[in-house]
Amino acid sequence: xxxxxxxxxxxxxxxxxxxxxxxxxxxxxxxxxxxxxxxxxxxxxxxxxxxxxxxxxxxxxxxxxxxxxxxxxxxxxxxxxxxxxxxxxxxxxxxxxxxxxxxxxxxxxxxxxxxxxxxxxxxxxxxxxxxxxxxxxxxxxxxxxxxxxxxxxxxxxxxxxxxxxxxxxxxxxxxxxxxxxxxxxxxxxxxxxxxxxxxxxxxxxxxxxxxxxxxxxxxxxxxxxxxxxxxxxxxxxxxxxxxxxxxxxxxxxxxxxxxxxxxxxxxxxxxxxxxxxxxxxxxxxxxxxxxxxxxxxxxxxxxxxxxxxxxxxxxxxxxxxxxxxxxxxxxxxxx
Amino acid sequence: xxxxxxxxxxxxxxxxxxxxxxxxxxxxxxxxxxxxxxxxxxxxxxxxxxxxxxxxxxxxxxxxxxxxxxxxxxxxxxxxxxxxxxxxxxxxxxxxxxxxxxxxxxxxxxxxxxxxxxxxxxxxxxxxxxxxxxxxxxxxxxxxxxxxxxxxxxxxxxxxxxxxxxxxxxxxxxxxxxxxxxxxxxxxxxxxxxxxxxxxxxxxxxxxxxxxxxxxxxxxxxxxxxxxxxxxxxxxxxxxxxxxxxxxxxxxxxxxxxxxxxxxxxxxxxxxxxxxxxxxxxxxxxxxxxxxxxxxxxxxxxxxxxxxxxxxxxxxxxxxxxxxxxxxxxxxxxxxxxxxxxxxxxxxxxxxxxxxxxxxxxxxxxxxxxxxxxxxxxxxxxxxxxxxxxxxxxxxxxxxxxxxxxxxxxxxxxxxxxxxxxxxxxxxxxxxxxxxxxxxxxxxxxxxxxxxxxxxxxxxxxxxxxxxxxxxxxxxxxxxxxxxxxxxxxxxxxxxxxxxxxxxxxxxxxxxxxxxxxxxxxxxxxxxxxxxxxxxxxx
Numbered sequence: 001x002x003x004x005x006x007x008x009x010x011x012x013x014x015x016x017x018x019x020x021x022x023x024x025x026x027x028x029x030x031x032x033x034x035x036x037x038x039x040x041x042x043x044x045x046x047x048x049x050x051x052x053x054x055x056x057x058x059x060x061x062x063x064x065x066x067x068x069x070x071x072x073x074x075x076x077x078x079x080x081x082x083x084x085x086x087x088x089x090x091x092x093x094x095x096x097x098x099x100x101x102x103x104x105x106x107x108x109x110x111x112x113x114x115x116x117x118x119x120x121x122x123x124x125x126x127x128x129x130x131x132x133x134x135x136x137x138x139x140x141x142x143x144x145x146x147x148x149x150x151x152x153x154x155x156x157x158x159x160x161x162x163x164x165x166x167x168x169x170x171x172x173x174x175x176x177x178x179x180x181x182x183x184x185x186x187x188x189x190x191x192x193x194x195x196x197x198x199x200x201x202x203x204x205x206x207x208x209x210x211x212x213x214x215x216x217x218x219x220x221x222x223x224x225x226x227x228x229x230x231x232x233x234x235x236x237x238x239x240x241x242x243x244x245x246x247x248x249x250x251x252x253x254x255x256x257x258x259x260x261x262x263x264x265x266x267x268x269x270x271x272x273x274x275x276x277x278x279x280x281x282x283x284x285x286x287x288x289x290x291x292x293x294x295x296x297x298x299x300x301x302x303x304x305x306x307x308x309x310x311x312x313x314x315x316x317x318x319x320x321x322x323x324x325x326x327x328x329x330x331x332x333x334x335x
Numbered sequence: 336x337x338x339x340x341x342x343x344x345x346x347x348x349x350x351x352x353x354x355x356x357x358x359x360x361x362x363x364x365x366x367x368x369x370x371x372x373x374x375x376x377x378x379x380x381x382x383x384x385x386x387x388x389x390x391x392x393x394x395x396x397x398x399x400x401x402x403x404x405x406x407x408x409x410x411x412x413x414x415x416x417x418x419x420x421x422x423x424x425x426x427x428x429x430x431x432x433x434x435x436x437x438x439x440x441x442x443x444x445x446x447x448x449x450x451x452x453x454x455x456x457x458x459x460x461x462x463x464x465x466x467x468x469x470x471x472x473x474x475x476x477x478x479x480x481x482x483x484x485x486x487x488x489x490x491x492x493x494x495x496x497x498x499x500x501x502x503x504x505x506x507x508x509x510x511x512x513x514x515x516x517x518x519x520x521x522x523x524x525x526x527x528x529x530x531x532x533x534x535x536x537x538x539x540x541x542x543x544x545x546x547x548x549x550x551x552x553x554x555x556x557x558x559x560x561x562x563x564x565x566x567x568x569x570x571x572x573x574x575x576x577x578x579x580x581x582x583x584x585x586x587x588x589x590x591x592x593x594x595x596x597x598x599x600x601x602x603x604x605x606x607x608x609x610x611x612x613x614x615x616x617x618x619x620x621x622x623x624x625x626x627x628x629x630x631x632x633x634x635x636x637x638x639x640x641x642x643x644x645x646x647x648x649x650x651x652x653x654x655x656x657x658x659x660x661x662x663x664x665x666x667x668x669x670x671x672x673x674x675x676x677x678x679x680x681x682x683x684x685x686x687x688x689x690x691x692x693x694x695x696x697x698x699x700x701x702x703x704x705x706x707x708x709x710x711x712x713x714x715x716x717x718x719x720x721x722x723x724x725x726x727x728x729x730x731x732x733x734x735x736x737x738x739x740x741x742x743x744x745x746x747x748x749x750x751x752x753x754x755x756x757x758x759x760x761x762x763x764x765x766x767x768x769x770x771x772x773x774x775x776x777x778x779x780x781x782x783x784x785x786x787x788x789x790x791x792x793x794x795x796x797x798x799x800x801x802x803x804x805x806x807x808x809x810x811x812x813x814x815x816x817x818x819x820x821x822x823x824x825x826x827x828x829x830x831x832x833x834x835x836x837x838x839x840x841x842x843x844x845x846x847x848x849x850x851x852x853x854x855x856x857x858x859x860x861x862x863x864x865x866x867x868x869x870x871x872x873x874x
Contacts, residue, residue: 033829034837038658060737063817066568071818073571074370074728094571157450162548164565192553196450197470200548200561203835207442208549210840212451226838285838322570329383333555 025055027263030068030081033061034284041283048275055263065167065250069095076100077257082264085125085252085271089311090170092122092251093318102256106265108272113249113289115309122251125271126286128220129245129306130171131238132158139215145242146179149216150191157196158216159205163325166201167248172218173328174317175246178310184324188331198332210236221245221304226285228299244308250286336772338781342690342700349687349703352680356710356750360717363725364580367573370728379578384562391558392586394472394547395540398479402487402536403529405480409630410491411521412623415616425627426492427858428634429485433755434807434854435641436828437545438835439847443637444478444550445469446644453636474550479543483536485634490758493797494528495521497766499606507614516615528762534591535758538715541587559583563718576721584716591712606770638851645848648841658825659846666810666827667853669741673748674805680749681756681801684711685764708757715754719747723815740819744826747815752805759804763797764790803857810853 036042036059046057060080062068065087072079072095079100087095095101103120111117113124132149134142139156143149149158161169180187196214199205209217221238228234252271254264270276277288281300288296295301337345413425432440447453448469455466469477502520511519544560551557559579567576616623653659684707690696691704723743730739767790775785791798813828827850835843 033833037833037837039837039839067817070568070571074724074818075731078731162554164554164569165548165561195553196468197549197552198554200545201836203832204438204441204545204549206838207438207835207840208445208449211442211445211449213445213449223838230838326383329554332553333386 025053025260025263026058027053027055027082027260027267028058028060028080029083029085029267030060030062030071030079031084032064032068032086035059035086036061039283041279044279044283045276048279049267049270052270053263053266065091069098072098072100079255079257081255082258082260083252083254083267085250087122087251087253088167089117089247089249089251089314090167090174090317091314092119093314095253096121096314097318100255100257101253102258102261104254104265104268106268106272108269108290110290111272112291113247114306115247115311117249117311119251122253123268123272124249124251124289125276126280126284126289127247127249128222128286129247129304129309130168130175131219131221131223131245131304132216132241133209133219133223133236133238134216135209135212135235136237137235138212142216142237142239143241144239146176146187147243149194149239149241150187152194154193156194156216157214158194158218159196159208159214160198160218161202161205162198162200163328166199168202168205168218168220169198170321171246171248173324174312175310177324178246178312179243185327185331188328189334192332192334195332220248220286221306222285222287222300225281225297225299225303228302229282229297238304240304240306244310245304245306246310247306249289249311336692336768336776337690338776341781341785344782345683345687345690346700346703348683349707350699352683352687353703353707353710356680356714356753359746359750360714360722362729363722364577364717366725366728367577367721370573379575379582384559384579387557387559387562388582388586390556391541391560391583392590394475394479394556394558395537395543396590397472398476398483398540399533399537401476402480402483403533405484406487406491406532407525408626409484409488410495410525411517412619412626412630413488413492414495414521415613415619416623416627417611417613417616421631425631426489427855428631428638429489430803430807430858431638431851431854432482432485432634433804434811434850434857435847436811436813436831436850437543438549439641439831439843439850440482440637441478441546441549442644443641444474444481446640447636448474448477468552470550470552472551472556474552475543475547475556478546478550479536479540481634481637482546483539484630486755487532487536488630489800490528490532490762491525493759493800494524494762496611497762498524500609500611501606503611503613503615512615528758530594531758531761533594534712535715535754537590537594538587538712538754541583542716542718560718564720567720567724573724576718580716580718580721584713587716588709588713641844642848642851644844645846645851648845648848650845650848653842653845653849659830659849662825662827662830663849665741665825669745669748669826670806670809673745673752673809674802676746677749677752677756677805678798678802680753681711681760684708684753684757685760689765689768708761711757712754714750717750719751719812719815720818722747722750723818727818736819737824740816740824743819744812744815745809748809748812749805751812752808755804755808756801759797759801760794763794767793799860800858803854803860806857807854810850 034040042059049057062071068084068086069091072084101121104123106123108123111124113127117124132143143152160172163169163173176187177184205217206219208214224236224238227236252268254268258264272290274291274293277290278292278294280286280288281296445452450466450468458467498520506516506520541558542560543558544564547556547558548561559582563576563579566572566579687707688704690700726743727736730736771789775789780789811828813832816826816829827846831843831846834846
């Protein structure tokens with residue numbers, strides 16, 4: 001037995017070893033994991049900001065935006081976060097309800113987010129519209145409107161995400177609600193036959209789509225840019241819908257407990273400036289929320305630019321989410 | 336069969352283990368129950384939940400029935416045909432699905448059974464135009480059988496291999512064939528392990544999340560596990576999540592109690608420890624070959640699809656990625672620590688209940704004999720996300736939570752692997768004790784001597800298999816890390832999901848290949864401990 005116990009203790013001891021010492025001023029930013037990944041914006045953003053501030057950025061990467069709010073609720077006032085970056089507009093009401101955020105008191109100019117989002121606590125750093133992304137090799141006649149998607153040929157399938165467990169799923173739910181209002185339930189009942197399956201998250205849906213299981217998936221207008229720039233293929237395209245598209249705006253805010261409020265505010269200012277914004281398109285694969293140094297790459301210029309943008313007030317979403325999900329469940333679970 | 340000192344030691348070890356497992360899960364649940372925030376979640380048992388609970392049980396029952404029933408012919412064929420090319424690899428297959436994240440396995444299954452999958456291609460060639468859709472109950476069942484049939488077959492094969500070799504000799508001398516052999520020799524051995532296997536498979540299927548949603552075709556296919564996740568993450572109602580978990584445990588415990596009534600422990604036969612020889616293998620070569628071919632095709636095809644997808648990744652670049660090295664090291668360290676802890680916990684769970692085998696024991700022993708196996712099984716029903724969140728709330732009072740993350744993840748993984756490990760060790764230990772217990776006691780070989788010189792060497796093969804299972808489970812686990820997730824603590828599944836979440840599907844496939852390969856490596860020790868290959872008996 002002893003030959004198992006000793007290595008076990010050694011491994012636990014090694015796992016418990018203390019973290020590296022922090023130098024000078026640090027700014028702790030909670031964000032989602034893919035933001036801080038090697039290929040994400042995190043490393044470049046940190047390098048650019050650290051040049052201006054004689055400080056060090058410490059990233060804490062969590063699974064996704066929902067996990068960020070959960071983490072804050074769990075930690076309460078003892079949170080180490082100075083900045084929380086990566087919530088979307090649907091999470092704003094919940095995040096504010098924690099009472100942990102402080103107003104930013106900034107008035108950045110030149111924000112280019114469609115729909116004119118503005119909030120006293122959260123500032124946008126990028127956005128994208130939800131869109132049906134399709135495989136142009138297998139789908140020759142993509143839907144040109146939500147109506148065509150809902151009423152189209154049930155043999156041409158779409159993979160969607162679950163609004164109970166994912167943000168894109170909730171996005172589609174709100175999109176349908178914005179277009180159909182009280183008729184949303186009936187629209188879901190019609191769309192149901194076209195839905196191949198409802199996955200727990202975006203990764204599962206997109207995985208099925210790129211494997212060719214369905215010619216359509218609910219994703220973002222910016223998705224095709226990745227395939228063009230990183231993979232050199234124009235095969236996957238976003239369908240422009242006549243009614244307009246629901247927008248997902250990613251925002252950041254500073255906490256009430258931030259150790260150095262000037263530093264936190266400096267980061268938020270930096271975030272809406274061109275140094276930060278220029279990094280976003282090709283690392284986070286989203287549209288920048290303000291001006292960049294160079295014009296956007298051609299692949300971004302070629303993306304679908306919705307003429308009409310839907311965005312519901314965060315309070316309305318928070319108040320109605322449960323009822324709308326129930327409506328969705330009833331329509332989608334019926335035989 | 337135990338000396339007085341051993342009885343005392345086992346009771347103590349059993350008590351400590353029970354205390355540890357219950358406290359670790361209980362404290363987390365208690366903390367969450369106290370963390371009521373909004374409390375507007377409405378009544379627990381609304382019509383939605385009733386429907387979800389009904390579906391959870393229905394799909395789990397069907398999946399279990401299929402997995403266990405199909406495992407019987409596979410295990411019999413494997414037990415009969417003891418020498419053929421690839422047998423060892425077929426046995427190793429059982430471990431690989433355990434180490435693959437559910438999403439990876441689901442995509443592998445889609446490659447075979449999906450709309451663009453091989454099965455539909457074949458049907459198309461055969462002239463059928465409408466593709467068969469896997470999305471719905473069929474897809475869930477296929478995926479669950481894919482995960483659990485190899486596991487069930489492997490555990491049953493171990494039971495068949497424990498039949499005293501003399502029985503086969505006698506049966507051959509008596510001219511016993513097919514049905515009689517099954518009824519009199521094989522079935523009693525299978526019946527003894529079947530309830531345990533069925534219980535394990537049932538719990539795995541009842542708590543299925545990604546598979547059920549991804550392949551289920553729509554929200555009509557929802558398990559309680561989904562509701563728990565929703566309560567804890569999207570609605571942030573921790574007490575509701577705990578109550579849902581409690582409901583899940585109660586429901587399943589009641590069903591497992593029913594299943595346990597079917598099984599009945601049998602008398603163990605004595606053996607001189609000769610190698611197993613099967614005299615009935617030759618006549619059945621063709622039919623066994625067909626069964627095993629179907630089994631290999633069914634479980635192997637999605638794995639091969641997964642692995643070949645991995646080969647198309649830029650493996651050279653991946654192999655040089657320092658982040659991957661760190662994730663690999665972290666994953667292996669956590670898997671090793673958690674598998675070791677799991678075995679330490681499993682030994683008392685397996686051994687202590689044997690104290691109560693022949694009545695006349697005190698109340699404490701009888702309590703431990705009942706509580707330990709029950710806890711060792713049902714722990715699988717406590718969602719890791721609940722334990723992890725509870726411990727996060729506790730540990731944040733003790734400085735940086737990231738520092739504690741590896742230990743918590745390792746312990747949670749150990750607890751989740753416990754039911755598997757117990758299923759592997761329990762029947763083996765029972766047989767071993769029946770064969771050596773009295774002799775060891777009469778020779779005065781007791782305590783540590785007995786454990787080190789008699790028990791552990793004889794149980795080498797099941798121990799190696801249990802260790803491989805536990806490590807594979809931990810390697811493929813993502814669950815507990817999410818809440819702690821922070822820079823610097825990266826495991827392979829975490830890396831896989833983060834690549835996948837940022838369009839890097841090829842990289843993700845490459846990491847899946849690595850995970851599958853690691854799981855195969857894990858099975859090497861347990862295969863080399865095969866008694867037949869060394870020409871030795873197992874006593």
